[in-house]
Amino acid sequence: MQTRRVTLALAVVAAVLSIASPAHAQCPSGTTDPSQLLFGTWTFHMRGQVGSTQFAAAGQFMASIQSRRGIPVPTLTITQSSSDGSRLQTFTGSFQVFPDCSGGTLTFNTADTSTRPSQFDFWFDEFFTEIRFVSTNSGIAVKGTAEMF
Secondary structure: OHHHHHHHHHHHHHHHHHHOOOOOOOOOOOOOOHHHHHOEEEEEEEEEEEOOEEEEEEEEEEEEEEEEOOEEEEEEEEEEEEOOOOOOEEEEEEEEEOOOOOEEEEEEEOOOOOOOOEEEEEEEOOOOOEEEEEEOOOOEEEEEEEEEO
16 A cells, blocks of 8 residues: 555656746747736845955836837836945946847946946746846946835
8 A cells, every 4th residue: 555655645746747847938928028927126135256346335226118210229217325335326237138048138327437347147037026136247246126116
C-alpha cells in the first residue's frame, strides 16, 4: 500500500512538472508594447560605490514616450537627491523594455556633463510593480529598487 502511494505521488509530481511553463518572464495578457509596462512614476533608491567613494541616491523617475520629429522616443524624467551633495537634481534619460517583458535598461543622463550617463539593467517583479536594477558602468557598483508610485 505504501509503495502504491509513493508511486502515485511521483506520478502526480511528474505530471505537474511536465505541464508547468518554463521559468521565464512573459508579458501580461494583452500587452502589445512592452515599454508600456514602465510608463508612469516610479520611486527609487540606490546605493553602492562609485570608484572608491560610497554613494546613495533616492528620487523619482517618470517613464513616458515623447515624440521627436514624429518618432516615438522612450524618455525618463528624473528627480533625485544624492549623497554627493546634489539635492532635487532634475535630468532626463531613456529606457528600453525587453520584448519578453522580463526587464530592460535605464539610462540616466546626469546634469554633470563631464561624466558619462549612468546605465542600469533592470528586472521586473512578478506583478510589474517593482524593479530591481544594477549599474552596468565600469567602476560603478550601484544597485537599487524602484516601485510604481
